[in-house]
Amino acid sequence: MILLTGFEPFGGEHFNPSFAIARQAARILGGQGLQVRAAELPCVFATAPAVLDDLLEAHRPSVVISLGLAAGRTTMGLEKVAINHIDARIADNAGDQPIDRPVIIGAPAAYFSTLPLKAALQALREPAPGRDAIEVGISYSAGSFVCNQMFYSLMHRTTGVPGIHAGFIHVPWMDATHPGLEEMAKAVAAVALLALDNAAEPLLSAGTEY
Numbered sequence: 001m002i003l004l005t006g007f008e009p010f011g012g013e014h015f016n017p018s019f020a021i022a023r024q025a026a027r028i029l030g031g032q033g034l035q036v037r038a039a040e041l042p043c044v045f046a047t048a049p050a051v052l053d054d055l056l057e058a059h060r061p062s063v064v065i066s067l068g069l070a071a072g073r074t075t076m077g078l079e080k081v082a083i084n085h086i087d088a089r090i091a092d093n094a095g096d097q098p099i100d101r102p103v104i105i106g107a108p109a110a111y112f113s114t115l116p117l118k119a120a121l122q123a124l125r126e127p128a129p130g131r132d133a134i135e136v137g138i139s140y141s142a143g144s145f146v147c148n149q150m151f152y153s154l155m156h157r158t159t160g161v162p163g164i165h166a167g168f169i170h171v172p173w174m175d176a177t178h179p180g181l182e183e184m185a186k187a188v189a190a191v192a193l194l195a196l197d198n199a200a201e202p203l204l205s206a207g208t209e210y
């Protein structure tokens, strides 16, 4: 079973492309006969992890991909690292703005994604039947807001559990200069399939110098 999540709008916006992309990717995967569920998470520090827990409990997925909007970015970012730290620059949708707090007290400083990020990078840079090539990158910081909190909570619950791949992808706004909904949904569906297939990780540089 594949679980895809996106976030509700936040920061005064009326739309968040992350859930639209999750829903469209779920349609694509469902159309291929796979068991899949798309869910929208609240952009609220106090409730998002519990909503995630309920989804994990109810669906027992083998692949979980959470999506969130990274408004300043121009390409999709496959997040590598979730940190046990919250430092909110703006208030969440409940008006809460926690600063310098752990996501989970006493838990490890960080977790890595268990999605096959390099295999995804390599695959998505090439066109495939039914989809064009898309420029994506590996990101080494998911920020310190609700997306990182969610990503950290997801990895805290799933790391070391056999048979589950989980991780986070940040998406840009959709406009004329960025990839569109369908293109990004196809990319997310492709990453889910690679995770389901336990794709091996190629040795491929995607790092940055700073």
Ligand code: PCA
Pocket: 007, 010, 016, 018, 043, 067, 068, 069, 070, 142, 143, 144, 145, 146, 147, 148
């Ligand atoms: N993006 C925010 C929170 C919800 C979302 O879609 C973030 O990157 O933390």
